[in-house]
Amino acid sequence: MKNKKTIIRADEMGFCLGVRRAIGTLENAVRSNDSPVYTLGPIIHNPRVISDFASRGVKSVESPEDVPADCRVIIRAHGIPPLTQEALNKRGSLVMDGTCPKVIASQKTVRKYASLGYHTVIVGDPDHGEIQGLAGYANHPIVISSPEEAGRLTLDGPVMVISQTTIKQDEYDRVCAVLREKCKPLKIVESICSATSKRQEALIHLCSRVDACLIIGGKGSANTQRLFYTAQETGIPCWHIQDASEIPSEASLYDTIGLSAGASTPDSIIAEVEQRLRSM
Missing domain, CATH: 3.40.1010.20 (4-hydroxy-3-methylbut-2-enyl diphosphate reductase, catalytic domain)
Incomplete structure (x- = not known):
């Protein structure tokens, strides 16, 4: 008989305010169905989210020159330089700003x-x-x-x-x-987002209470990578995964497992990881 696992989530994890704003801006643009929708770079650093929007017709491009005239373009949470904004305006793009406040x-x-x-x-x-x-x-x-x-x-x-x-x-x-x-x-200038500091603090506290930890988020997400490094520094076994399919078999050896997630990780992926762990 399998031991029942205890799964503990960090107090602060997952989508931050800026990411929710950018995703909401893009979601509104897609639903309005007025004209083709583009993003300058991936809207967030999460493959699942990017793939979902791509299946709904959203195109991710790297340059204003790749956006056809009169199309809508979403600025992601990271923001853009003023010269890029000017280039979009000259092309007649309808700019919808999802830059984090x-x-x-x-x-x-x-x-x-x-x-x-x-x-x-x-x-x-x-x-x-x-x-x-x-x-x-x-x-x-x-x-x-x-x-x-x-x-x-x-x-x-x-x-x-x-x-x-x-x-x-x-x-x-x-x-x-x-x-x-x-x-x-x-x-x-103290410009580090309070959500970033709170996630780090919550993760350190979490690692003191569990046997092992999973950090969930895109491999290209800088804040997720930093969470993973912080977890490693605590000395407990930890892994950086993008979704439930990447949960390592070794995780089944631990009875109490902690979960944290980067600012670009949707709630649905966190829930899938937790469900998979409970079934191991």
Whole structure:
């Protein structure tokens, strides 16, 4: 007879406010059925969600030039640079903005300090859509991702530093500690989304209560990857999976299993994972 498993969910997990807003914007566009719908890049970093919308006619493209004139285009939660917005307007695209409010606030902050003559230092993944969008609001922005890179900077004049909204607070703090010694004056902007910090804290608490943990989310999701790294640091067995089909057989060996999920993971996938675990 199989032992009954205890499945415990993290107190904070799954879709965040910004993702729900972007998904809602796209959902409204699809339902209205007025004209073809495009997204600039994948709407979120989740293969299932992207596939579902694709089956309903939504096309994901990488450039404004790929959007036919007079079509609707959804801006994902990460936002876009001003030049991309201008290119869409020139093509006559109907732009529906799904940018996360937290990201919009960061964009306004970067523009403000750039106009005041500050050097702009952005901390995060240089290939991430949010970082590329933020960089477009500054003059000659510098993107770094580690204290080592911060240590190599040589900047004269005032500096403003801001981070990707989804990085870990301790990552940002370590970079800022280096910049405090090198840059004067230095304006440090606290831009990490509170949902990101709460997810990290909830995960650490969860890992103290379970035998093993599954982190659910797309392999391309930066915040999901950081959750996985945090779980690994606690020392318990953990796995990063995209859906129930990727649950490892080893998970069946543990009686108490924790679940956490990235900000791009829908509730339906979390429920499927939990159901599959209970049947193992």
